[in-house]
Amino acid sequence: MNTPRGARRTDTKLSDGRELSYYDPADAPVRVPLEDTRGLPAPQPQVELRTDPLTGDVITYATHRNTRTYLPPADQCPLCASKPGNPTEIPDHDYNVAVFENRFPSFAGPGRTEVVCFTSDHNQSFTNLSQGQARLVVDTWADRTAELGARDDVELVFPFENRGREIGVTLSHPHGQIYAYPFLPPRMRTLMTQARRHQEVAGSNLFADVLAAERKEGTRVIGENGNWTAFVPEAARWPVEVHLYPHRQVAGIDELSVGERDDFAELYLDVLSRLDGLYGDPLPYIAAWHQAPVRIDRELGYLHLELLSIRRAADKIKYLAGSESGMGAFISDTRPEDVAETLRKVGS
CATH class of the missing domain: 3.30.428.10 (HIT-like)
Structure with missing residues (x-):
């Protein structure tokens, strides 16, 4: 499908049922998604929301995230395009921008969390993207905002990027996330x-x-x-x-x-x-x-x-x-x- 500003979006699913979308320039060749051959089990996230009676803030408990992937070597990066011997979250040999449901989501049921990969180049950063590639990311954010904001269980769509180990990044591949909060954060x-x-x-x-x-x-x-x-x-x-x-x-x-x-x-x-x-x-x-x-x-x-x-x-x-x-x-x-x-x- 085409997003409102002309980027081409191609939807598919990963082996555990999570959704994956590729975003390509409108004039790029039509993408035929490849199959995810990993045979992953269906996700079983453990998420609980509690409200602090002293502040009214909602606190999210997502205990399954304690086992998420942590700073793997570059040749085992789950956000790179797949290659022989290293099938990843993106079962294709290359991509421009890719968005998929987080395997270790902060929200499940109400709300949703997604990963946005800005480029397939592991050694890049947003800073060094071409203006055209950065513009494609903007169109991707826009499309995800419109789709997630239309859900009945979402109160705020929050795209963001964490960069640097000092910030707490666990994957060094250039990427961001989108939190579709089921509540309005503090x-x-x-x-x-x-x-x-x-x-x-x-x-x-x-x-x-x-x-x-x-x-x-x-x-x-x-x-x-x-x-x-x-x-x-x-x-x-x-x-x-x-x-x-x-x-x-x-x-x-x-x-x-x-x-x-x-x-x-x-x-x-x-x-x-x-x-x-x-x-x-x-x-x-x-x-x-x-x-x-x-x-x-x-x-x-x-x-x-x-x-x-x-x-x-x-x-x-x-x-x-x-x-x-x-x-x-x-x-x-x-x-x-x-x-x-x-x-x-x-x-x-």
Whole structure:
């Protein structure tokens, strides 16, 4: 099938019944999926949701994930294309972008978790993708957002990428994940509460006003083009933190126009290259898409991407210690304006 923006999607199933989709450029040859010959048993995830009575937060217990694959050697990577002697999660000799149900899901029944492989090249990173390949990933995120957001058991679609061992990555192949939460997670609940208060007082959208203020003030902006602006937020929590906002308010990635998707890929690759140039080697980071909730307060949301890194110096990591972990009150060693100025100079 074709996704709304022209990428070709080909659906198949793995030997244990999990779904797998390939995403190829629209002008690529039609893909004929190969059979997964591994004969895997049907997944039996053990997932339990509990609500903390003190905070109202939902805590997920997924005990089966304790046995998930951990930093295998490159020749045994389960996210590479299959080859003789090493059948993988992707039973083909090559692919552009591939998405499959996580073998060790955080949610089962209500909700869903997926793995998004950005490229078949094990030694690549998102930073080094071509703009065309990055754009294909954007179309993939958009298609998954639309499909997962249509499910009755999903409240928020959250595409994200963890990069670097310092972040806790267990597979080094360039990939991200998508969590289709069956509940509204704490961060989004907080954002929607603030957005609702702002709407009641100011009569305008909180996120649009933050973007306008950052663009007007200018000192924390590190890059922009016709449709997007990247900036270090005024009250950044993390040693390195960059937000990317589209200039037009949309609820999700699937609502972005062709031009907006093109411009995002261009600016995002530029920002990632600046992050890697900060200390002269790949920066560990989390890239977190903030999309509007599927149902509750959807009109208050504003799609944006938040990039953060725990590295506070070339050889130092910020750990969440007493104040951050015990009270949720961040104390930062870096000043947002200084970080923005440094990132603007990188590569200039």
